[in-house]
Amino acid sequence: MNSPQGKAFSRVSEDDREAAVRRVREAYAEEHISHEEMDERLGRVLAASSRAELAAALDTLPAEDPGTTATIAAAGGRIKRRGAWRVPRVLKVESAFGRVRLDLSRAIIEGPVVDIELSLGTGNASITVPRDAIVEVEGLTTGWKDLRYRPRQPSRPGAPRIRFSGAVGYGRLKIRHAWR
Template sequence: MTTPQQDPSVALSEEDRETAVQRLQTAYAEERIPHEEMNERLDQVLTARTRGELATAMASLPEASPEPTSTIAAAGGRIRRRGAWRVPRHLKVASAFGRVHLDLSRAVIEHPVVDIELAVGTGRAKITVPRDATVDVEGVSTGWKDLRYQPPRRSRPSGPKIRISGSMGFGRLKIRHARR
């Protein structure tokens, strides 16, 4: 039985297409494929409509190496990131006791999708995202207090997609969009 992720007749998402383009660019930069082949495959990827067509374009291409997960951890105290810091593709934040404040509003975000995994025991967490970001909080479980997140009324989803997952024990997770 094939899952929706494996079904070749399923329509492509923009994230699937962007991932394929990045794999092609990486293979070309590492001199694994010649320029002409990269152009041919890139044309196939950009015109593909289903996952089956994309798989054909990506056949025999080396698998993408898994991106490393950066971890910020503290047993107690505060975890704070703000200003012009570089946000990794996968970020894990672990805090047993204390506060977490991640401000992504002025951060350098190089990826179209950023995954943030929370493991917060006792304490609260606050995440400020860019104005034009879209936020997915489907993967977050809260133990004691509910999640506070209000999507903007006038959304301009031109920015990165921030996917937040993980768990909050005894504390509240508050997510807000930057004002400027």
């Protein structure tokens, strides 16, 4: 099943299906397709049982925007973001010494997934995510102190997925969900 043909005929995951639905709706919102064509494509996406059928339903749609990457870096001092700031698809946070405070609770998160890559030396980091966000921390390693995070369940369908990766050296990383 590792061949290209085997992959095309593999079963469709729910994430793949949700991404395809979102892509069809975006094409309609951007006036690339008519309402009738959107309905027809959504029906095909929802009925697809293989990736090949899913790809055929998305054929001729404009290419998906891969998103942007931004880096916030400080050798020493603080990194702080809060309020209505725009979160890119991939956010790299680099700090050798100092504190990091990121509040995504009111941030503008345009895509379904945000990847946050941490490269922190010493100092504590506190990250607040939206109340209904799905948080993944499997790609994250901590050095001296442990990660403090308590998952919140359940999340609403279509909630943003925030994936953390990278390394935290000598400091505590605390990830929490916003209260509202």
